[in-house]
Amino acid sequence: MSAIAINRTTFFCRTPVAKKVVMAVTGVILFGYLIGHLAGNLLIYSGNPAAINRYAELLHASPPMLWTARIVLLVAVILHIIAAAQLWLLKRRARPVGYCRKEETGSNYASRTMIWSGPIIALFVIFHVLHLTAGKIVPLAMAGHEPDVYHSVIDGFRVPMISAFYILAMVLLCLHLYHGLWSMFQSVGVSHPRYTPLLKRFAATFAFILAIGFISIPVSVMIGIIR
Numbered sequence: 001m002s003a004i005a006i007n008r009t010t011f012f013c014r015t016p017v018a019k020k021v022v023m024a025v026t027g028v029i030l031f032g033y034l035i036g037h038l039a040g041n042l043l044i045y046s047g048n049p050a051a052i053n054r055y056a057e058l059l060h061a062s063p064p065m066l067w068t069a070r071i072v073l074l075v076a077v078i079l080h081i082i083a084a085a086q087l088w089l090l091k092r093r094a095r096p097v098g099y100c101r102k103e104e105t106g107s108n109y110a111s112r113t114m115i116w117s118g119p120i121i122a123l124f125v126i127f128h129v130l131h132l133t134a135g136k137i138v139p140l141a142m143a144g145h146e147p148d149v150y151h152s153v154i155d156g157f158r159v160p161m162i163s164a165f166y167i168l169a170m171v172l173l174c175l176h177l178y179h180g181l182w183s184m185f186q187s188v189g190v191s192h193p194r195y196t197p198l199l200k201r202f203a204a205t206f207a208f209i210l211a212i213g214f215i216s217i218p219v220s221v222m223i224g225i226i227r
């Protein structure tokens, strides 16, 4: 690559547009993971504990594939956080003094929560991995020599504080996904006055379905639907 091309690439990487592209690409990867993760978790409703346990076994069947997926996810999370922090700093530098008067709208509410819902969701993921992957919060249930994911989930969600934290994190995740999806459409230029209400409804519906799907699990354990 020539020096000019390198300079141009470096310059582009520093622009807000490049940071928004990073946010959008990593956001899509994380969103895709959440859809797959929810689909797998909903196997808990199949009435057969072996279904979700077999699914978890399948995920662990190939360590190279498992670790590739984990590294891709981790890199996506780190880049997502770095780009978000850089964009936030750029915005603050561009407007060090706030607006005198600001109209409060629904999307403003979701966007204002982005800066703290992000770190809380990151903390939740650390807690969640310690809980259901490492068994450091509630000991993991075992079925012989294999981890028993079905009963580990139930044992965890029978603790009201754990369920409450999951539900709170999932409500924040819903707001985060709603604003994140919506801003992604704007960043990649899929925005038009005629389609704006439609895109907003699409983002809200997707975020809501994911959040309700996840929240249903601790709630179902607490009210005894899953036991």
Ligand code: HEM
Pocket (backbone or CB within 6 Å): 034, 037, 041, 056, 057, 059, 070, 121, 125, 128, 129, 132, 133, 149, 153, 166, 173, 214, 215, 217, 218
């Ligand atoms: C009620 C909601 C949820 C349940 C029941 C659930 C269940 C699980 C279980 C059972 C595992 C361990 C899989 C295994 O190691 O065999 C796991 C891992 C994981 N979950 Fe969730 N999950 C939920 C929500 C979420 C959410 C909202 C996120 C992201 C924001 C998330 C991200 C992860 C990650 C990153 C892992 C670690 C995957 C790995 O082992 O590398 N989960 N989850």
